Amino acid sequence: MLETEELKKVFKGKIAVEGANLYLDKGESVGLLGPNGAGKSTTISMISTLLKPSSGDVRLYGKSVIKNPGKMRQVLGVVPQEIALYGELTAYENLKFFGRIYGLSGKDLEISIQRVLELVGLVDRQKEIVKTYSGGMKRRVNIAAAMMHEPEVIIMDEPTVGIDPQSRSHILEMVRQLNQEKGLTVLYTSHYMEEVERLCDRVYVMDHGRIIASGTKEELKSILSSEETVWMELDRPYPEFFKELQSFDGIRQAAEIGKGINFIVPKGSRVLGNLFQAAERHRAQIVNVTVQTPTLEDVFLHLTGRKLRD
Amino acid sequence: MKSVFSLQWQRFRRTPAMVLSFFAMTILFVAMMAGNNPAERAPVLTYADGSMTEQQAAEWVELLNAKEEFSFQLVKEAEARKAVSSGDATLALYMMEADYRLVLAADDMSRFVLEAFLDRTYREELRLRQMESQTADAGFRERVATVMKEPALRVETSTLEGTDLFQYDNQLQLLFGMSLFFSVYTIMFSLTKIVEEKKYGTWNRLILSPLGKWEIYLGHLTYSFVIGFAQIVLVFLLFRYVFGFNLGDRFAAMLLITACYTFAIVALSMIIMGLVSRPQQLQAIVPILATGMAMIGGAFWPIEIVRNPFLLAVSKILPITYGLDALKGVAIYNRSWQELAEPISIMLLFGVVCMGIGINLMERRSYQ
Ligand SMILES: Nc1ncnc2c1ncn2[C@@H]1O[C@H](COP(=O)(O)OP(=O)(O)OP(=O)(O)O)[C@@H](O)[C@H]1O
Ligand SMILES: [Mg+2]
Numbered sequence: 001m002l003e004t005e006e007l008k009k010v011f012k013g014k015i016a017v018e019g020a021n022l023y024l025d026k027g028e029s030v031g032l033l034g035p036n037g038a039g040k041s042t043t044i045s046m047i048s049t050l051l052k053p054s055s056g057d058v059r060l061y062g063k064s065v066i067k068n069p070g071k072m073r074q075v076l077g078v079v080p081q082e083i084a085l086y087g088e089l090t091a092y093e094n095l096k097f098f099g100r101i102y103g104l105s106g107k108d109l110e111i112s113i114q115r116v117l118e119l120v121g122l123v124d125r126q127k128e129i130v131k132t133y134s135g136g137m138k139r140r141v142n143i144a145a146a147m148m149h150e151p152e153v154i155i156m157d158e159p160t161v162g163i164d165p166q167s168r169s170h171i172l173e174m175v176r177q178l179n180q181e182k183g184l185t186v187l188y189t190s191h192y193m194e195e196v197e198r199l200c201d202r203v204y205v206m207d208h209g210r211i212i213a214s215g216t217k218e219e220l221k222s223i224l225s226s227e228e229t230v231w232m233e234l235d236r237p238y239p240e241f242f243k244e245l246q247s248f249d250g251i252r253q254a255a256e257i258g259k260g261i262n263f264i265v266p267k268g269s270r271v272l273g274n275l276f277q278a279a280e281r282h283r284a285q286i287v288n289v290t291v292q293t294p295t296l297e298d299v300f301l302h303l304t305g306r307k308l309r310d
Numbered sequence: 311m312k313s314v315f316s317l318q319w320q321r322f323r324r325t326p327a328m329v330l331s332f333f334a335m336t337i338l339f340v341a342m343m344a345g346n347n348p349a350e351r352a353p354v355l356t357y358a359d360g361s362m363t364e365q366q367a368a369e370w371v372e373l374l375n376a377k378e379e380f381s382f383q384l385v386k387e388a389e390a391r392k393a394v395s396s397g398d399a400t401l402a403l404y405m406m407e408a409d410y411r412l413v414l415a416a417d418d419m420s421r422f423v424l425e426a427f428l429d430r431t432y433r434e435e436l437r438l439r440q441m442e443s444q445t446a447d448a449g450f451r452e453r454v455a456t457v458m459k460e461p462a463l464r465v466e467t468s469t470l471e472g473t474d475l476f477q478y479d480n481q482l483q484l485l486f487g488m489s490l491f492f493s494v495y496t497i498m499f500s501l502t503k504i505v506e507e508k509k510y511g512t513w514n515r516l517i518l519s520p521l522g523k524w525e526i527y528l529g530h531l532t533y534s535f536v537i538g539f540a541q542i543v544l545v546f547l548l549f550r551y552v553f554g555f556n557l558g559d560r561f562a563a564m565l566l567i568t569a570c571y572t573f574a575i576v577a578l579s580m581i582i583m584g585l586v587s588r589p590q591q592l593q594a595i596v597p598i599l600a601t602g603m604a605m606i607g608g609a610f611w612p613i614e615i616v617r618n619p620f621l622l623a624v625s626k627i628l629p630i631t632y633g634l635d636a637l638k639g640v641a642i643y644n645r646s647w648q649e650l651a652e653p654i655s656i657m658l659l660f661g662v663v664c665m666g667i668g669i670n671l672m673e674r675r676s677y678q
Pocket of ligand 2 (some may be wrong): 039040042081157
């Protein structure tokens with residue numbers, strides 16, 4: 001239903017997004033993943049018609065929305081990255097206002113307010129001033145405000161940044177429900193891999209303004225399916241051993257983390273045997289070894305050479 | 311537009327402190343300082359030095375008092391100095407044979423008016439004396455006086471803006487000056503809500519809604535206009551009916567002038583909002599701008615006593631100059647609508663131009 005074609009945005013000579021092609025089918029839940037400054041918010045702003053692309057196109061049901069943003073704005077709900085609320089008003093008053101500007105009034109307005117409040121679990125505290133809310137509650141109202149006009153598509157820009165685990169899991173569960181039970185189309189931006197893994201059917205990975213990988217979670221992971229991640233915990237750090245380990249054939253992305261070492265080896269590799277011998281030589285005591293199939297986090301590391309969050 | 315407008319009132323009701331404080335400050339300043347009306351004020355303590363005889367000094371004081379603009383009281387030098395240094399008087403006049411000095415304790419705004427008066431009177435008198443000394447005619451002065459009463463040639467003296475000579479009404483000067491001055495704060499700080507909306511992202515929510523952009527701007531602009539206008543008008547009403555200031559009876563004209571002035575300031579504020587990149591910068595810019603405009607435009611002391619050509623030139627581009635001129639024109643000089651048309655249309659023109667520039671600037675700007 002929604003697609004972009006070669007979206008590009010240049011800010012004063014600095015390229016923020018380049019050649020972004022992505023699409024959303026009705027009822028899908030799609031993740032947009034990338035580290036800070038990857039260009040996620042910029043892409044979202046262009047899709048939601050808040051920012052004019054330097055070039056490229058955004059289409060809704062095949063029609064460009066750049067010249068004619070009205071249709072897109074009708075079906076779209078946007079949850080901005082920042083808390084975009086009036087702090088001195090209550091949650092109820094905020095929602096009432098955001099409903100009114102969508103033309104809601106009277107009973108419909110009241111029903112809508114209670115519906116979204118229920119959705120975000122703030123019915124009991126709707127009469128409190130937003131400024132006095134916890135970070136998590138503000139985030140929830142932030143989402144509720146985007147749901148007042150019952151959008152078909154909701155775009156969420158890092159809706160769980162900086163909040164407590166409880167609120168976070170509440171929000172994730174809510175998004176999952178909206179998507180799976182109400183059939184809402186979701187574009188979910190995050191730099192938390194777990195969230196995207198839990199919520200999204202398909203994922204776009206962005207870095208430095210470009211989409212560097214895309215596909216279903218399984219497809220993405222299969223990029224690394226010929227490899228395994230090994231976590232080897234020792235009784236204490238052994239710098240000498242770590243150095244030797246790095247020189248082994250087939251071992252990639254070795255990293256010393258605390259007392260342990262994390263690295264990737266080809267599937268079925270025999271290198272582990274040699275490793276145990278090397279550990280012996282360095283008198284390093286192995287406490288624990290785990291071999292894992294890759295996570296999206298590993299995929300990201302593989303694609304960009306960086307961790308998602310530092 | 312209505313929803314954006316009423317939202318601002320809702321927000322105002324939650325945090326009214328700032329606007330109310332500007333309102334209160336206007337009242338406080340006017341009420342405090344209006345007590346010093348020159349007519350009722352304590353006489354200016356005056357003393358002379360040894361270059362004048364006592365009789366000469368008394369003659370000068372009589373001459374100064376004859377104009378009935380200020381009252382002067384001849385005292386001993388020591389007494390005058392003591393009064394000034396102890397704070398009983400803010401100033402004293404020190405007369406010399408053909409010159410004078412003001413002895414000041416604190417800078418008092420009314421001293422500019424006094425100075426202008428003394429300057430005029432001294433100049434006139436000294437010129438008369440000079441001519442007197444050049445004629446042998448003993449009755450010269452009397453004859454000048456008679457001739458002045460029945461001049462062969464009548465010359466109307468008029469100021470640039472109107473046909474009136476400068477009349478000073480301390481109460482109205484203060485009332486108009488302070489209310490126009492403090493309203494700048496109220497208007498500008500109310501409009502910073504636009505900048506805040508852009509910064510905190512609520513602006514984007516408004517843009518994404520079916521509201522037109524002009525509705526959003528208009529909602530904010532109307533709110534700032536109404537609150538600025540209401541502040542000025544309430545102050546006028548308060549001083550007219552509670553403090554009994556004589557504002558004349560042309561209230562419709564005053565409302566119109568106030569409205570045009572408010573519009574001009576709202577428009578000017580839009581330019582300022584378009585120029586800043588962070589809302590916090592306004593905390594510094596607004597006071598500087600408001601005070602600067604008020605000083606140059608004649609809100610703190612009458613523009614009629616300003617002589618510096620540069621400042622006068624600057625004052626010609628400030629709406630506050632025209633606002634004050636028109637308000638005084640109505641209340642003090644009772645000018646006709648025709649005469650008021652000029653300052654009113656200048657304020658309107660100023661407003662329209664600034665609004666155009668301001669909205670353009672705003673549209674280009676992103677806020678951090
Ligand atoms: N208005 C702007 N003017 C100039 N540069 C900008 C502007 N907005 C974004 N950028 C730049 O574009 C790049 C992408 O920014 P964007 O906000 O889209 O990243 P992001 O993926 O959302 O990051 P984050 O996870 O921090 O939100 C950044 O380098 C940013 O500095
Ligand atoms: Mg972002």
